[in-house]
Amino acid sequence: MLDVVVVGGGPVGMFLAALLLQHGMSVRILEQRSEPNTHSRAIGIHPPSLEALDGVGVASGLIAEGVRIRRGVAIGGGVELAGMSFDSVSRRYPFVLSVPQARTEAALERRVRELDGGALLRGATVTGMHDDGSSVAVDVLTAGGESRIHASLAVAADGVRSTVRQLLEAPARLKVYRDRYLMGDFADSTAFGPDAALFLEAAGIVESFPLPGGVRRWVARLPGAPAVAGADPEASTTGGLARIVLERTGVAVDAGTNSMLSSFGARTRMVERMVHGRVTLIGDAAHEISPIGGQGMNLGWLDAADLVPFILRRLAGTGRERDFRSFEGHRLRAAATAARQAEINMALGRPLQRPWWTVRNRLIGCAAGVPAVNARVAARFTMH
Numbered sequence: 339m340l341d342v343v344v345v346g347g348g349p350v351g352m353f354l355a356a357l358l359l360q361h362g363m364s365v366r367i368l369e370q371r372s373e374p375n376t377h378s379r380a381i382g383i384h385p386p387s388l389e390a391l392d393g394v395g396v397a398s399g400l401i402a403e404g405v406r407i408r409r410g411v412a413i414g415g416g417v418e419l420a421g422m423s424f425d426s427v428s429r430r431y432p433f434v435l436s437v438p439q440a441r442t443e444a445a446l447e448r449r450v451r452e453l454d455g456g457a458l459l460r461g462a463t464v465t466g467m468h469d470d471g472s473s474v475a476v477d478v479l480t481a482g483g484e485s486r487i488h489a490s491l492a493v494a495a496d497g498v499r500s501t502v503r504q505l506l507e508a509p510a511r512l513k514v515y516r517d518r519y520l521m522g523d524f525a526d527s528t529a530f531g532p533d534a535a536l537f538l539e540a541a542g543i544v545e546s547f548p549l550p551g552g553v554r555r556w557v558a559r560l561p562g563a564p565a566v567a568g569a570d571p572e573a574s575t576t577g578g579l580a581r582i583v584l585e586r587t588g589v590a591v592d593a594g595t596n597s598m599l600s601s602f603g604a605r606t607r608m609v610e611r612m613v614h615g616r617v618t619l620i621g622d623a624a625h626e627i628s629p630i631g632g633q634g635m636n637l638g639w640l641d642a643a644d645l646v647p648f649i650l651r652r653l654a655g656t657g658r659e660r661d662f663r664s665f666e667g668h669r670l671r672a673a674a675t676a677a678r679q680a681e682i683n684m685a686l687g688r689p690l691q692r693p694w695w696t697v698r699n700r701l702i703g704c705a706a707g708v709p710a711v712n713a714r715v716a717a718r719f720t721m722h
């Protein structure tokens with residue numbers, strides 16, 4: 339019997355498995371995809387996550403590959419409203435690291451394979467989960483047919499549509515927002531270098547982040563919402579995004595250099611309980627946060643790092659139920675904080691009528707001029 343079965347080989351499941359393998363645990367990761375996911379979703383890795391990733395030996399490699407964002411600027415109507423430095427957020431990692439999620443996942447997968455070449459089972463879809471109080475039996479479907487794997491504990495890191503959450507019938511609170519965004523990666527045509535830029539425009543926010551290889555990611559709030567009359571389907575194209583960026587920010591991006599285009603909406607889904615007997619939900623399976631908060635993947639890693647000591651104690655027979663409850667309380671509070679931050683970011687990004695936009699941007703400029711406020715906001719952005 340295995341010590342731990344991890345359902346889902348995304349960034350969170352892979353990181354958890356690497357930590358457990360380093361502690362000498364026997365681990366199997368069951369991942370339904372037969373090939374790695376190449377879609378670049380998350381790009382921002384925050385300082386507490388870099389500390390955690392260093393624990394499995396992948397931080398330095400990712401830092402070498404990524405762009406260190408040490409500063410963010412807020413711009414409105416062509417005027418710099420505020421600048422924010424990340425210098426004071428962490429002594430060791432005074433920056434947010436920008437790396438496409440696919441590269442981060444690849445680094446974690448390499449580390450897992452180094453620790454145990456057979457730990458990751460691709461093309462393995464979990465279809466059932468049975469907790470008999472002393473072990474967990476997991477039903478798996480592979481090309482070879484159905485089988486059952488037994489483990490002392492199971493951790494589900496199977497993402498927003500979590501099968502395990504559904505199998506457990508775990509209650510979750512869901513909030514759907516009307517905001518919709520379009521994001522795309524283009525050759526960098528700006529002078530921002532490694533800085534992040536937020537354009538707080540009356541027509542809606544445009545965010546711009548550096549990526550490795552002279553590329554920049556642009557994220558724009560779309561006008562209207564898909565179900566609302568007036569929403570513009572043409573906006574959801576490479577040319578549409580380039581047009582929005584030009585109209586709102588004055589920056590011309592070359593649509594021909596686009597290497598990724600994706601549109602997304604925003605939801606918050608929060609389970610009431612992460613721990614269900616011998617099965618624990620972590621990452622997006624437990625808490626889905628609006629991507630505009632830029633913290634979902636980071637939250638999942640910190641769930642995993644916090645969970646490991648409890649798993650070790652439980653496997654050693656010294657774990658108590660209340661330890662798991664304290665883990666759960668702590669992590670759900672962290673997720674709620676991240677969800678609030680994402681809501682603030684989304685509110686800041688909504689279109690505003692001119693007079694209100696002018697007043698709002700002036701207030702932001704004034705608040706950012708107060709060093710204590712500026713430092714507090716920088717800390718919130720970087721999960722400190």
Ligand SMILES: Cc1cc2nc3c(=O)[nH]c(=O)nc-3n(C[C@H](O)[C@H](O)[C@H](O)COP(=O)(O)OP(=O)(O)OC[C@H]3O[C@@H](n4cnc5c(N)ncnc54)[C@H](O)[C@@H]3O)c2cc1C
Binds near residue numbers: 500
């Ligand atoms: C547009 C966008 C931008 C984002 N930007 C950021 C950002 O800048 N910073 C940030 O921190 N976060 C960001 N996020 C969020 C981030 O992508 C997620 O929080 C992160 O991927 C969650 O990781 P996870 O491992 O929990 O889940 P996932 O990445 O979803 O991985 C789950 C894995 O489980 C597998 N799986 C599912 N069901 C089963 C099953 N039944 N059996 C076996 N395997 C299964 C899936 O194939 C998948 O590989 C962004 C998200 C989006 C959509």
